[in-house]
Amino acid sequence: MKPRQDFDFSQAGLEDILAHLESLLTDAVTNRHNAFHTPVLLSIGLDGRPRGRTVVMRSFDASHRQVRCHTDIRSDKAAEIAKDARIGWVFYDPASKWQVRLQGLAVLHHRDDQAQAAWQKSKRMSQICYGTNPAPGTVIAGADQFVLPQEPDAIAAGEAHFSALICTYDEMEALWLGHKGHRRMRYRWMEGGEIQSEWLAP
Numbered sequence: 069m070k071p072r073q074d075f076d077f078s079q080a081g082l083e084d085i086l087a088h089l090e091s092l093l094t095d096a097v098t099n100r101h102n103a104f105h106t107p108v109l110l111s112i113g114l115d116g117r118p119r120g121r122t123v124v125m126r127s128f129d130a131s132h133r134q135v136r137c138h139t140d141i142r143s144d145k146a147a148e149i150a151k152d153a154r155i156g157w158v159f160y161d162p163a164s165k166w167q168v169r170l171q172g173l174a175v176l177h178h179r180d181d182q183a184q185a186a187w188q189k190s191k192r193m194s195q196i197c198y199g200t201n202p203a204p205g206t207v208i209a210g211a212d213q214f215v216l217p218q219e220p221d222a223i224a225a226g227e228a229h230f231s232a233l234i235c236t237y238d239e240m241e242a243l244w245l246g247h248k249g250h251r252r253m254r255y256r257w258m259e260g261g262e263i264q265s266e267w268l269a270p
């Protein structure tokens with residue numbers, strides 16, 4: 069089901085809104101025109117400062133409350149998440165006028181079945197990036213002082229750096245910008261799985 073872009077949410081209830089947001093997020097995995105496709109992923113820097121960066125959302129599973137993206141295990145974010153698994157996501161889609169913020173815990177899958185399955189489904193142009201030498205974030209002597217693998221064997225070797233980051237979120241906060249008044253709401257999933265839903269002042 070395609071998400072409704074023009075719906076007036078000013079009269080919608082919390083349950084319907086959650087279902088709608090889940091459908092927007094699900095659509096964004098495969099729909100590049102849905103701006104939720106490229107959220108900002110937030111982690112806590114090794115120095116304790118906040119760190120954010122754009123990533124591609126690779127899967128969204130509403131029933132397990134999981135979001136997945138892929139990243140290089142040599143990246144700063146991987147080191148940050150290894151130290152502190154608490155992460156956040158910010159999605160904003162100007163077309164639907166929704167901002168969604170998720171908070172949860174991340175698990176980095178590296179050299180396991182989940183990482184292997186995700187690597188095998190990745191396009192060659194994505195796989196090439198994992199063979200970047202030197203490692204992402206390394207200071208280099210000039211703009212082009214890095215190499216990407218060219219040959220199939222070298223590209224395949226990049227799998228050693230590939231990781232699938234899977235986050236299970238326990239909080240979703242959303243804001244809708246409406247002509248007749250904004251709407252803001254928060255959903256929290258408790259230990260037993262029950263949802264605490266509440267309106268917030270926008």
Ligand SMILES: Cc1cc2nc3c(=O)[nH]c(=O)nc-3n(C[C@H](O)[C@H](O)[C@H](O)COP(=O)(O)O)c2cc1C
Pocket residue numbers: 106119120121122123124125137138139140143144145146204205
């Ligand atoms: C549109 C867009 C999509 C991106 N997708 C990813 C991604 O899926 N995974 C990733 O690791 N980096 C992705 N990047 C690069 C990150 O934003 C970031 O520059 C890089 O991962 C280094 O981040 P770090 O030093 O905080 O680890 C993307 C950047 C842009 C602009």
